[in-house]
Amino acid sequence: GENVEQHPSTLSVQEGDSAVIKCTYSDSASNYFPWYKQELGKRPQLIIDIRSNVGEKKDQRIAVTLNKTAKHFSLHITETQPEDSAVYFCAASTGNEKLTFGTGTRLTIIP
Amino acid sequence: SQTIHQWPATLVQPVGSPLSLECTVEGTSNPNLYWYRQAAGRGLQLLFYSVGIGQISSEVPQNLSASRPQDRQFILSSKKLLLSDSGFYLCAWGTTTNEKLFFGSGTQLSVL
Numbered sequence: 050g051e052n053v054e055q056h057p058s059t060l061s062v063q064e065g066d067s068a069v070i071k072c073t074y075s076d077s078a079s080n081y082f083p084w085y086k087q088e089l090g091k092r093p094q095l096i097i098d099i100r101s102n103v104g105e106k107k108d109q110r111i112a113v114t115l116n117k118t119a120k121h122f123s124l125h126i127t128e129t130q131p132e133d134s135a136v137y138f139c140a141a142s143t144g145n146e147k148l149t150f151g152t153g154t155r156l157t158i159i160p
Numbered sequence: 161s162q163t164i165h166q167w168p169a170t171l172v173q174p175v176g177s178p179l180s181l182e183c184t185v186e187g188t189s190n191p192n193l194y195w196y197r198q199a200a201g202r203g204l205q206l207l208f209y210s211v212g213i214g215q216i217s218s219e220v221p222q223n224l225s226a227s228r229p230q231d232r233q234f235i236l237s238s239k240k241l242l243l244s245d246s247g248f249y250l251c252a253w254g255t256t257t258n259e260k261l262f263f264g265s266g267t268q269l270s271v272l
Contacts, residue, residue, distance in 0.1 A: 083259070146256060
């Protein structure tokens with residue numbers, strides 16, 4: 050089955066700096082890659098996603114890049130703000146109705 | 161619009177007691193339904209998913225079970241809870257044509 054690895058497990062950045070979280074996947078048939086943000090004690094919420102026919106997608110301060118050849122994708126957050134502090138999960142799917150999640154990255158923004 | 165309801169929000173149960181967590185979805189028909197578990201500080205582990213009434217796929221062998229008695233109702237059960245069943249349980253829904261998942265608010269289960 051699919052295996053998704055996520056790094057780093059924790060990340061601290063100064064407010065205003067950029068944060069990058071990386072994920073690799075094992076199944077070359079995976080074609081959908083979402084990112085979820087989970088604040089403490091809350092539900093995970095979809096913040097951005099990308100499909101395999103696209104190399105990069107942006108939504109304001111958030112962007113995701115995908116390298117299908119290398120089987121990795123990354124989340125980029127620019128101009129970080131305190132409210133960006135949360136746990137971020139990447140995931141991958143082959144379209145078989147199941148998402149395989151990474152282990153999460155705890156992002157802390159230092160004021 | 162679609163909404164997902166999950167209850168209870170918190171639950172404290174003794175070891176060996178039964179469990180029943182319920183999840184319902186509104187505003188959509190024939191959703192795919194999922195149960196995930198999240199141990200403290202850990203990732204999301206898929207426990208069960210269902211693509212239709214009475215259709216349950218189990219991802220992890222354990223003392224938990226799931227049922228889907230109605231199209232938009234998904235229930236997670238156990239006959240006898242173990243300490244290792246403690247965690248944050250999340251219900252989610254999605255569609256076959258769109259892999260996006262939408263999560264319920266979660267149940268924090270503590271088995272003592």
